[in-house]
Amino acid sequence: MQLAIDLTARQAARVVEQAVRAQPEIELEPRNLPEDEPLRGKLIGREGEMLAVELASMRAATPLAVLMGAFCEIRVQLSGEMYLFTTHVLDAAEDGKQQRIMIAQPDMVQVLNRRGFERTNATVASQVRVRVPSQPSPAIGLLANVSPDGLACNLPGTALDHALALGDELRVSFELAGFDEIFELPCVLRNKDIMRDKQQLFLGLEFNVRTGDKADELGLQRLRAALYELMTDMTNLDGES
Structure with missing residues (x-):
């Protein structure tokens, strides 16, 4: 990842x-x-x-x-x-x-990110589960990138292409290397692309936490805190300590 x-x-x-x-x-x-x-x-x-x-x-x-x-x-x-x-x-x-x-x-x-994977291995930490309302079980793929506002992932195969449309509300759960926690958040599908040569489905998802949903608000806060911790491990481009 x-x-x-x-x-x-x-x-x-x-x-x-x-x-x-x-x-x-x-x-x-x-x-x-x-x-x-x-x-x-x-x-x-x-x-x-x-x-x-x-x-x-x-x-x-x-x-x-x-x-x-x-x-x-x-x-x-x-x-x-x-x-x-x-x-x-x-x-x-x-x-x-x-x-x-x-x-x-x-x-x-x-x-x-250049953080070492000292607490969880890269394979587990890169896994993401996407829950699609019309499907009985979550789709499991690999996390491509993540930001405070959303994430991108690659799902094996292209079977879900017809089941997903831009604007669909989904729910994802994933881990970050170096953090002993599963992050679970609601999302909106903003981008979808089939990579036929690799037989993969690429999804771009925006976090969609509703005001007043305390559990999801707390989950997003924890994720952003984790990303901030990762950022502080990197070179400070503004020259601040």
Whole structure:
């Protein structure tokens, strides 16, 4: 499991500024290209609200123009931390052997958790159960990422695709590595995607705790406290102790 924590807007802006200065190598996964063939490049600068990336691994058989408008998942390592964000390609240009794209500056950045798994093993801690009202038993999958506002998970198979619609109210339970507790919360389905090559169903869920439901409110508070504890184990991007 890769536990991703959302940064604040201020922290995200600092990460972008650091990346522009450091010009690091980055990995891109355009959603309109095969997932098993990520592109690699280097962040070389900024023009207004756009970031310039020089590609190093565009396949010769794939025209650069195919990236125009494509949404991309970006991975970049800075100061020993791995950061993730989603953006889209605004422009693409080719000059001889040099290929360059312009991507939109992200509003949200996530950092991967580096906490050790000293109290629970990664397999147990990554498990998530999704209770679907129309199904007799919960679907069991793997936690992909979690934030104070929601989570994403991957379920094996695609059988539940027709049983789920955006806006459905579900209930999930899961564990976090390093915490001896099961978190259970109501959610609303906000995103759904079939990964046919992996025979998996990806779900993006937003926590949906109703005001006055004391048990769920307390559960969300405990989760946010756990995520805050994870965040304090990481490099403090604001330079605070």
